[in-house]
Amino acid sequence: MSSPPTVFIVDDDPGVRNSLHILLSSIHLAVEGFESPAAFLATIGPERSGCIILDVRMPGTTGVELQAELAKRGYVLPIIFITAYGNVPTAVQALRAGAFHFLEKPFRPGDLIENVHRALAYDEVQRHRARSRAAIELRVAHLTAPEREVAARIVSGTPDARIAAELEIGGPAVEQMRAQILAKLELETVAELVRVALEHGLRFEPEVAA
Amino acid sequence: MADRPTSKRPAPPSTDSDGPRRELAELRRRLTEREHELARVRASEEQLRLLVERSNHFFFVANLDMSAIHYVSSGYEVIWGRSRESLYANPVSWLEAIHPEDQPQIMAIVGRRRRTAQGLPPEPGEVVPESEYDDFRVYRPDGTLRWVRGRSFVTPEAPTIICGMGGDVTELKERELALQRDRDALEAQAEVRKVELEQVSGWLVREATARLQTEESLRESEELYRLLAEHSTDMITKHNREGFVIYASPAARELLGFEPEELLGRDPDELLHPDDIGIVRETYEKIMAHPGVLVVSYRMQRKDGTYTWLETTSKMIHDQETREFQNIICVTRDVTARKDTETRTAELEQQLAHAGRVSMLGQLAAGLAHELNQPLTAIGNYLETCRNLLAGVPVPEPALQTLVEAGAEAQRAGRVIHSLRNLVRASPAEQRLSSLNDLVVEVMELCAAHVRMKEVALDLVLDQDLPPVLIDPVQIQQVILNLVQNALDSMAGLDRRRVLTVRTAQIPRERVELTVIDTGSGYGDGEIDELFEPFHTTKPTGLGIGLAICRGIVEAHGGVLSGRAQSPHGLAFSFTLPVPGPGLTASERVAS
Numbered sequence: 134m135s136s137p138p139t140v141f142i143v144d145d146d147p148g149v150r151n152s153l154h155i156l157l158s159s160i161h162l163a164v165e166g167f168e169s170p171a172a173f174l175a176t177i178g179p180e181r182s183g184c185i186i187l188d189v190r191m192p193g194t195t196g197v198e199l200q201a202e203l204a205k206r207g208y209v210l211p212i213i214f215i216t217a218y219g220n221v222p223t224a225v226q227a228l229r230a231g232a233f234h235f236l237e238k239p240f241r242p243g244d245l246i247e248n249v250h251r252a253l254a255y256d257e258v259q260r261h262r263a264r265s266r267a268a269i270e271l272r273v274a275h276l277t278a279p280e281r282e283v284a285a286r287i288v289s290g291t292p293d294a295r296i297a298a299e300l301e302i303g304g305p306a307v308e309q310m311r312a313q314i315l316a317k318l319e320l321e322t323v324a325e326l327v328r329v330a331l332e333h334g335l336r337f338e339p340e341v342a343a
Numbered sequence: 344m345a346d347r348p349t350s351k352r353p354a355p356p357s358t359d360s361d362g363p364r365r366e367l368a369e370l371r372r373r374l375t376e377r378e379h380e381l382a383r384v385r386a387s388e389e390q391l392r393l394l395v396e397r398s399n400h401f402f403f404v405a406n407l408d409m410s411a412i413h414y415v416s417s418g419y420e421v422i423w424g425r426s427r428e429s430l431y432a433n434p435v436s437w438l439e440a441i442h443p444e445d446q447p448q449i450m451a452i453v454g455r456r457r458r459t460a461q462g463l464p465p466e467p468g469e470v471v472p473e474s475e476y477d478d479f480r481v482y483r484p485d486g487t488l489r490w491v492r493g494r495s496f497v498t499p500e501a502p503t504i505i506c507g508m509g510g511d512v513t514e515l516k517e518r519e520l521a522l523q524r525d526r527d528a529l530e531a532q533a534e535v536r537k538v539e540l541e542q543v544s545g546w547l548v549r550e551a552t553a554r555l556q557t558e559e560s561l562r563e564s565e566e567l568y569r570l571l572a573e574h575s576t577d578m579i580t581k582h583n584r585e586g587f588v589i590y591a592s593p594a595a596r597e598l599l600g601f602e603p604e605e606l607l608g609r610d611p612d613e614l615l616h617p618d619d620i621g622i623v624r625e626t627y628e629k630i631m632a633h634p635g636v637l638v639v640s641y642r643m644q645r646k647d648g649t650y651t652w653l654e655t656t657s658k659m660i661h662d663q664e665t666r667e668f669q670n671i672i673c674v675t676r677d678v679t680a681r682k683d684t685e686t687r688t689a690e691l692e693q694q695l696a697h698a699g700r701v702s703m704l705g706q707l708a709a710g711l712a713h714e715l716n717q718p719l720t721a722i723g724n725y726l727e728t729c730r731n732l733l734a735g736v737p738v739p740e741p742a743l744q745t746l747v748e749a750g751a752e753a754q755r756a757g758r759v760i761h762s763l764r765n766l767v768r769a770s771p772a773e774q775r776l777s778s779l780n781d782l783v784v785e786v787m788e789l790c791a792a793h794v795r796m797k798e799v800a801l802d803l804v805l806d807q808d809l810p811p812v813l814i815d816p817v818q819i820q821q822v823i824l825n826l827v828q829n830a831l832d833s834m835a836g837l838d839r840r841r842v843l844t845v846r847t848a849q850i851p852r853e854r855v856e857l858t859v860i861d862t863g864s865g866y867g868d869g870e871i872d873e874l875f876e877p878f879h880t881t882k883p884t885g886l887g888i889g890l891a892i893c894r895g896i897v898e899a900h901g902g903v904l905s906g907r908a909q910s911p912h913g914l915a916f917s918f919t920l921p922v923p924g925p926g927l928t929a930s931e932r933v934a935s
Contacts, residue, residue: 149717152728156728239723
């Protein structure tokens with residue numbers, strides 16, 4: 134995560150590519166330009182954050198094909214498509230495949246900048262969420278089997294007395310385990326636990342359920 | 344053998360019994376009688392001799408096989424030109440002088456006489472001459488040729504000799520031959536004449552037949568021409584030297600509304616369109632100047648006063664023999680329909696040419712759009728960069744404003760290109776059987792963010808039983824998108840409830856209909872038509888050709904795009920599209 138969020142421009146037209154480069158640099162964004170999808174794939178790994186400004190029609194691999202290839206490789210960078218050919222079906226296809234936005238050339242620079250900011254923010258949120266999920270999942274892995282049983286029931290809103298009855302343990306034992314769970318997951322409150330669990334879709338059941 | 348005439352024997356002595364005196368008297372009487380008799384015979388013989396010797400004819404006596412000649416008269420010497428002595432010395436010399444062609448015939452006759460006298464039957468193959476006389480030719484020693492006619496016979500009284508006679512018949516024969524030649528010549532002439540006659544008669548028969556046939560075919564031709572003239576939808580007219588009508592076929596009724604009789608004696612110039620009199624007169628003069636067929640098109644006034652386009656094929660007719668002018672034959676047809684077709688064809692050609700230009704222009708526009716949109720994008724970006732770089736630097740406000748205007752102009756150039764590209768794509772290119780509902784859903788996906796952002800309520804009413812339509816889906820989607828964007832724009836910034844309704848439905852006469860309704864500010868019905876005019880716009884940034892292009896696209900698909908005011912607010916735009924008939928495949932539809 135050493136690289137700052139970057140706007141990757143993939144467009145074979147040097148005028149468009151260079152003008153976008155200088156425009157986005159002028160508002161203090163990190164920018165990298167590529168003249169083809171192949172050049173982009175050869176340089177950039179999935180760890181890079183930011184967004185992509187992607188031309189739809191280029192010689193060789195098209196923008197939509199690069200979109201598919203990135204999805205296959207697990208890249209999560211949001212894509213803003215730009216095209217010199219107004220083409221409704223292509224736009225529909227790109228948006229269905231998860232494109233962040235679709236702009237027809239010549240677009241207003243303000244529109245583009247607005248969308249770049251939104252895309253960067255979106256990426257940031259997505260990456261933060263992914264990082265939190267990865268972190269919480271790492272901590273969940275340290276829970277014991279009984280703790281997982283209790284955690285699952287806490288998240289689904291089961292009262293302590295019923296948890297004790299179902300697991301055939303004492304009430305104080307449930308409270309003790311709840312404290313251990315929050316400590317292991319580095320959380321302050323039960324409410325926090327529920328929110329994180331829902332946000333990341335955490336499952337506490339033992340992974341090997343026989 | 345001279346003087347050996349045939350004579351009766353003396354009567355036998357009488358056996359009278361009168362005594363010696365009677366006997367003596369009787370003897371004297373007998374002697375006297377004998378003397379008288381002798382004298383008479385002598386006289387007779389002399390007469391005969393003179394007769395024979397002086398005759399130009401010849402007489403002969405010979406033995407049966409003519410190996411010895413007992414007697415021949417002096418006529419032989421005259422005719423044969425040879426002496427009697429030479430004949431007595433060489434008894435066959437008479438035969439040797441005969442023309443070789445005639446010898447066999449004479450030999451045959453001599454042989455026949457001999458065998459008849461001896462009582463022998465004819466020899467096999469023996470030719471018995473028919474006539475009593477035979478003609479043969481004799482060469483005389485001086486080389487002259489004489490025709491001789493003779494006969495021979497054997498008498499019962501002297502069965503051992505053959506007698507014969509004959510004469511020179513050369514003059515007679517020559518006359519006969521001359522006659523024969525004349526006759527032959529006449530016959531030959533007759534034959535020639537007969538052949539000539541036959542030829543003439545054959546020619547006459549053929550001529551007569553031909554004339555009959557010609558007359559027949561002429562009658563048939565006349566009948567045919569009459570039938571053609573009477574029943575043709577083309578009007579056939581005959582004109583005299585002055586151009587006046589002397590015959591008009593019944594098609595005049597159909598063509599001009601006149602009865603044929605009404606045209607007789609009229610000058611067609613009276614009925615000509617004033618603008619066409621010149622060309623018709625010119626044609627008439629050309630026809631009179633040199634024979635040939637000429638065609639002229641002109642307008643002529645019908646009986647009802649209207650003008651109709653006619654085309655006349657004319658020819659001057661000469662008398663075949665005298666080469667004298669007879670009349671002018673004209674065949675005239677109504678070419679109004681053809682003129683219309685020509686006009687229509689010209690229009691279609693223009694449309695096709697337009698389509699061709701449009702197609703070319705379309706490709707050009709697409710290419711141009713791409714090439715221009717790239718630098719326009721770059722220009723916009725650079726201008727914006729410039730503004731960003733000047734942020735925080737003390738710069739006069741008009742300078743910054745100039746940058747903003749320049750950027751706006753780059754945007755406008757982009758919109759012009761966009762519109763141009765759409766305009767030239769106003770004909771269906773790739774038709775596919777498509778679901779109108781699917782197209783609506785796709786367009787609404789594109790507009791979803793826009794709809795939410797503007798806080799517009801979306802009312803989507805899609806007929807799930809809608810039949811597919813044969814369309815270029817890209818173009819129809821552009822129409823839907825345009826209508827939806829117009830609707831959204833019309834409701835921007837309004838305080839009242841904003842509802843966008845998109846509805847599909849089947850309507851009568853095999854058509855489907857899509858309607859987009861907004862609750863925007865709207866227009867009066869009278870103003871709606873203006874919305875479809877190219878370059879009419881109500882938007883500050885619009886080009887005013889969106890609806891014009893949409894209408895073009897819909898009409899190119901055989902549909903209708905119309906707009907109407909809604910109560911109390913807003914507008915409704917609908918377009919219809921034809922549903923292809925059963926069994927009609929996409930390719931057939933495209934081909935048509």
